Amino acid sequence: MIARLLNWEVNKKIITGENKKAFDKKNNFCTLMYNILNLITMGKKDARIDTYILKAAPFAKPILNHIRSMVHKACPDVEETIKWSFPHFDYKGSFCSMASFKEHCAFGFWKAALMEEAENLKVNQKGSMGHLGRITSLEDLPRDNILLKYLKEAKRLNDDGIKLPSRKKDVENKDLIIPDFFTKAINKNKKALKVFEAFSPSHKKEYIQWITEAKSEDTKNRRMETALEWIAEGKGRNWKYER
Secondary structure (H helix, E strand, O other), X not given: OHHHHHHHHHHOOOOOOOHHHHHHHHHHHHHHHHHHHHHHHHOOOOHHHHHHHHHOOOOHHHHHHXXXXXXXXXXXXXXXXXXXXXXXXXXXXXEEEEEEOOOOEEEEEOOXXXXXXXXXXXXXXXXXXXXXXXXXXXXXXXXXXXXXHHHHHHHHHHHOOOOOOOOOOOHHHHOOOOOHHHHHHHHOOHHHHHXXXXXXXXXXXXXXXXXXXXXXXXXXXXXXXXXXXXXXXXXXXXXXXXX
């Protein structure tokens, strides 16, 4: 049917004379249906991802376009969206995502821990936020047949309604050690102190780790100042990425 409608779209440009009026009557309906079908076909895509790719670094554009194409090939019913400022693909729940950075791209499966290649995917994740490692060119991606295999497996997990196991509570959070310099600084800001005391252990840990992992004293001090400002406003360490 789509092919016929496409033919109508082409033919209407070349038909003239006596047949044109009759053609136009039939063509009105076909044009309407063609546009509807086109909207349905494109409805699973998100224009924001087009913009995201357009703004990406030159090296990243072919990578992102290829990944996007492969995702749709493996799962035609996938729906695109933007979460936490980068492209996500949903299919009966969270499915996979991709991202572009200054010097590399990353791709991840939502349920990688349940996939057959879980261990290899976990190893690839080191030094990168994705399960395919640090991607700087199309050559860094798995062969198409391998990538399709991964994607179809991820799709099957969602088809079967298999869920990730609930996360175990981090025991270390209960015994979180707060450095003296942090305690002294936050005690001087009553508003921040009140909010911090109400934070969950995980939120507290995120701030402590961020500040203590600074490589220089200046960086640590700047992070401490920023942390006090954000905490006083009730923001978690990763508030920029929260929905």
